Amino acid sequence: MDDLLPEWVAVEVAAEEDYAGRLLPEEAAGLSERAVASRRREFTAGRVCARRALGRLGVHGLAVPTSPGRAPVWPEGTTGSITHTAGYCAAAVALRSDVRAVGIDAERRTILPGNVRGSICLPEELAWCAERPGEDWWPAVHFSAKEVIYKLWSPIVGTWLDFLHARLTIDVAAREWEARILPGKLAESPPGTPAVFRGRFHVAPDLVRSAGYVTDSELRA
Ligand SMILES: CC(C)(COP(=O)(O)OP(=O)(O)OC[C@H]1O[C@@H](n2cnc3c(N)ncnc32)[C@H](O)[C@@H]1OP(=O)(O)O)[C@@H](O)C(=O)NCCC(=O)NCCS
Structure with missing residues (x-):
């Protein structure tokens, strides 16, 4: 996905192990208790990629919760986007000082x-x-x-x-x-x-x- 965006956008594409990664408690709250395994895996991979991309911008250890409208809630001063489809998941994150919104x-x-x-x-x-x-x-x-x-x-x-x-x-x-x-x-x-x-x-x-x-x-x- 980084081939489609400027270099100041941090892009992370999920590796296989990211689908079995760890959610922070504020993130897990955005996942329905009834979510099926495949939904858990794609949601997890998206959050793991999002936090890794945030880390590349110098933002470490902060959660990416879910808004009531189902959009990701990005840490103060950042914005980004998450996508997943069968066999592919990515997150793209940028500083708000560089951009108003990013979509993938x-x-x-x-x-x-x-x-x-x-x-x-x-x-x-x-x-x-x-x-x-x-x-x-x-x-x-x-x-x-x-x-x-x-x-x-x-x-x-x-x-x-x-x-x-x-x-x-x-x-x-x-x-x-x-x-x-x-x-x-x-x-x-x-x-x-x-x-x-x-x-x-x-x-x-x-x-x-x-x-x-x-x-x-x-x-x-
Ligand atoms: C929200 C929507 C765009 C997501 O796209 P999708 O192809 O179904 O699924 P993707 O995997 O690419 O994206 C899902 C991610 O989008 C993000 N998302 C959900 N709602 C969002 C919103 N309102 N704004 C930004 N991102 C949103 C979430 O991160 C979600 O993943 P997560 O639940 O694991 O966190 C889609 O479901 C939708 O509602 N589309 C109808 C509106 C539309 O597209 N109009 C066209 C205007 S020209």
């Missing part, structure tokens, strides 16, 4: 069914994907990028953002995406809400990854 996402490269594609992609995005026959991963790239957008939007704006509230354009050669929030959604959002989100993506045979960040200077006056 990883998804298995699956062919999304038509009804799912339609709830994630706007008609013009579906048309763009349809122009690329044989490259069946583009809806998954849209999905992954839009999950990143939500992980950036949520800590900044704090409201719900639907998949169809953002229009994505993809620069295939540069492996970059840009998303514009639709005017109607922007109009009802508080001052400071970013109108545009930018990020990078990578498509591997089995995995689609996406990441982005927002600086304080990108927030609307």
Whole structure:
């Protein structure tokens, strides 16, 4: 994931032993007692990676609890993001002095069914994907990028953002995406809400990854 983010973001990708790592008590409180073993393992790997990334920024021994809205609560002066999918987990953390929010996402490269594609992609995005026959991963790239957008939007704006509230354009050669929030959604959002989100993506045979960040200077006056 560090290939998609600037060097001042500390990125940690989980190793096998991280899935059986240790949670701090404040972190364990964010995990339901009814959580199945696979959920425990991915949650644990995410927290272990998050604390290791924080350590690289000089922040040691602090927990990353869970907010009532299920987002990670980063230690004072830091921000970050966690993602996990089958066989892959990563955390990315940065100092708030460098960035307002960081978002990362990883998804298995699956062919999304038509009804799912339609709830994630706007008609013009579906048309763009349809122009690329044989490259069946583009809806998954849209999905992954839009999950990143939500992980950036949520800590900044704090409201719900639907998949169809953002229009994505993809620069295939540069492996970059840009998303514009639709005017109607922007109009009802508080001052400071970013109108545009930018990020990078990578498509591997089995995995689609996406990441982005927002600086304080990108927030609307
Ligand atoms: C929250 C959401 C983005 C997570 O994405 P996901 O692909 O399901 O799962 P990932 O493994 O990539 O990410 C899960 C992690 O996201 C983090 N997360 C959860 N809610 C979050 C929020 N509101 N803000 C930021 N991060 C959040 C958590 O760290 C979680 O892992 P954890 O529970 O182990 O701590 C997704 O479940 C969701 O609700 N999406 C709908 C909203 C959306 O994406 N809109 C698109 C706008 S264009």
